[in-house]
Amino acid sequence: MMKKSTKVLFIIFCIFSFTSFINADTLKHLKDELAKDEANQASIESKQKNVQNKIKSAENEIKTLEQNIEKYENEIDDLLNQIDDLENDIKTKQSEIDSLLSFLQVSSGDNVYLEYMFEAKSLTDFIYRGAVVEEITRHNDELIDEMFAMIEKNKNLQAELKTKITKSEESIKDLEKKLKEYDVSLSDLEDAHSDVAADIKSRKKTIEYYEKIYKENNCKEDIDLVECITNAPNATGFVRPLTKGTISSEWGYRICPVHGREIHSGIDIAVAMETPVYAAAVGTVSGITRKSRCGGNIVTINHTVNGKQYRSVYMHLASINVKMGQIVDITTVIGKSGGGGYTLRRNGGWDTCSTGSHLHFTIKSGWSGSTTLNPRNFVNFPAKGRSFSSRW
Ligand SMILES: [Zn+2]
Structure with missing residues (x-):
């Protein structure tokens, strides 16, 4: 049997979590x-x-x-x-x-x-x-x-x-x-x-x-x-997934200290741990991976931008804030940044691919397939080594 006062608290809690979800x-x-x-x-x-x-x-x-x-x-x-x-x-x-x-x-x-x-x-x-x-x-x-x-x-x-x-x-x-x-x-x-x-x-x-x-x-x-x-869900374009950060690595072929020569599927943005990460365009959450050995917590979002299908991928997250199928927009915090500190090796040995706190941001062509595109063709990022302090 639930006590009356506990019941009231439970109802209040439900109302609050419901309203905060909307x-x-x-x-x-x-x-x-x-x-x-x-x-x-x-x-x-x-x-x-x-x-x-x-x-x-x-x-x-x-x-x-x-x-x-x-x-x-x-x-x-x-x-x-x-x-x-x-x-x-x-x-x-x-x-x-x-x-x-x-x-x-x-x-x-x-x-x-x-x-x-x-x-x-x-x-x-x-x-x-x-x-x-x-x-x-x-x-x-x-x-x-x-x-x-x-x-x-x-x-x-x-x-x-x-x-x-x-x-x-x-x-x-x-x-x-x-x-x-x-x-x-x-x-x-x-x-x-x-x-x-x-x-x-x-x-x-x-x-x-x-x-x-x-x-x-x-x-x-x-x-x-x-x-x-x-x-x-017809987005008009992508914006930066963070309000601040420094471009630390480009999309394309590179020599990776962990994997040797590889195609780097996205752009790396160095940013402090636990920084809110936003959806880069209006879309629907289509993939959630938790504590992967390489990539940590990962969110994938499906978009239709100017009539074309794309996916955006956010890797090395410290935490995930969205659910599968959720409609997100550029004001939605999809999770918090990780890639360093406790998300790196220590916490059960997940995300061993990262060498420091950053967001790996990928744009893929279509809602399936593995073709990655240079995020610079969609998002206004500053040059490598440079910092930005807004979403635009
Ligand atoms: Zn990366």
Whole structure:
């Protein structure tokens, strides 16, 4: 007897596995997804603009602050010059006072003031001349006081300017910290933007691919892709079976380290283990081989491309994701890449033909027979040794 709760869980599990098996994609859905991506791209672009403006205004602020600092420093220089001048003036005045004082206290030598005093013609004149000397001394004292006051004022101004400089320098530091943060978010946005851009490019190509099929089969846009393909599986062409990889070996005669001279039936694409492998065109799964000693897990798909029959073969897979007879299209992950690591010799000794992780991709003529064709005549692959990063 199954417990009630177990039964409920079982039903939920069945519903989930059933819904996840259904390919609910329609051409309309693909177009909606493209529209979402384009909206996302626009929003990223406006965020980029926003951050760029923030960077510009922070940079302008820093420029202004730096100009202010330069201005303050010039002002400080002026004040220091003024202080120097004042100190010199004070020295002059002080020596003037000193000589006047020395005249008042000690009358000796050929002092001009002494002569000035002795030249007095009367006592009144003498007193008058003495008063003039005192007046000059007093006046000079006052001047010196004023000058000291000005020096004090200049020193205060200088201190204020130094405070302003410190504050400006702190603001610059804050702004520079912000600028660093802006740079980080800008580069994040740039990454997101190029991701979306690549996504949009790929979606457009996918839509283009299906639009031809929908048109040929007279399918409405809201009809399921699989339904439209099943009515008449007439693919319009092959695309790359991986989103990324490096061409490591060509189709044709070659010297194989394992087999010597042989015809290499496909093209080898070096790619990391467990990378999703897609069907290269719309078709029906016609062959599944598991853990073969040479080739590992293998999937074969039958296609009708522009009215002609072909097969595509995917070798050295680490795992298989499709069933016999399943209708697949270029968005179907048929399995994951292998050919290296645990799929190589270790796991029960299968796939001994591979010398590293890669996908061996073959195109055969017809739905039977063994004639292989150069995949380059059907798929846009880069030159040997070169990498690609999209399906097209
Ligand atoms: Zn190969």
